[in-house]
Amino acid sequence: MERTGACVGIGRYDEARALYTSALFGSRERPTDERRTVHLGIDLQVAPGSAVRAPLNGVVHAFANNKAPLDYGPVVILRHALPNGAGGAQEFFTLYGHLSAITLEKLRVGQQITRGEKFGEVGATSENGGWAPHLHFQIITDLLEYGTDFPGVVRASERSVWTSLCPDPNLLLGDSCGAISSAAEQCGGNAARARVAAREEP
Numbered sequence: 456m457e458r459t460g461a462c463v464g465i466g467r468y469d470e471a472r473a474l475y476t477s478a479l480f481g482s483r484e485r486p487t488d489e490r491r492t493v494h495l496g497i498d499l500q501v502a503p504g505s506a507v508r509a510p511l512n513g514v515v516h517a518f519a520n521n522k523a524p525l526d527y528g529p530v531v532i533l534r535h536a537l538p539n540g541a542g543g544a545q546e547f548f549t550l551y552g553h554l555s556a557i558t559l560e561k562l563r564v565g566q567q568i569t570r571g572e573k574f575g576e577v578g579a580t581s582e583n584g585g586w587a588p589h590l591h592f593q594i595i596t597d598l599l600e601y602g603t604d605f606p607g608v609v610r611a612s613e614r615s616v617w618t619s620l621c622p623d624p625n626l627l628l629g630d631s632c633g634a635i636s637s638a639a640e641q642c643g644g645n646a647a648r649a650r651v652a653a654r655e656e657p
């Protein structure tokens with residue numbers, strides 16, 4: 456991601472919002488169910504065509520064009536591994552939503568991306584799910600079974616589970632290596648995975 460300092464508008468992490476009005480954020484079958492309102496990423500409001508760069512070394516894990524209104528549009532997930540302090544590596548993911556369609560034509564799964572490398576660009580409203588142009592950036596410690604459909608917005612009643620799977624993206628937006636390490640430490644998402652699984656039991 457471009458380190459442009461304070462000159463971009465920002466939509467915050469773990470923020471409750473009233474703007475998610477599309478059917479995507481409610482239950483089609485049961486419209487009275489609780490809607491999704493809590494934002495798990497950070498939104499950087501930058502011009503279409505702005506470069507999207509990797510905050511650290513990674514591999515292209517998956518990409519898709521989620522074309523439903525107010526979905527991600529073109530979305531890319533990078534996979535990263537950082538030393539876990541026990542001689543092994545801790546894997547986690549970063550998700551980039553509302554990209555340009557051409558971004559996807561240039562990528563392949565498994566492609567190595569080095570820190571600072573431009574691997575995509577911010578999309579226009581006509582291609583990004585219908586949003587004002589912005590980058591949605593999210594850290595994910597465990598994709599569960601969602602892949603490129605991993606939610607960026609969740610129900611307030613499930614906030615603690617989801618925020619444990621998706622730590623504050625500011626951990627990677629700063630320059631401090633210490634912050635990146637602490638992001639890796641938070642990647643022990645197994646307990647949260649168990650809680651989500653339990654929740655999905657009939």
Ligand SMILES: [Zn+2]
Pocket residue numbers: 466494496497498590591592607
């Ligand atoms: Zn967002």
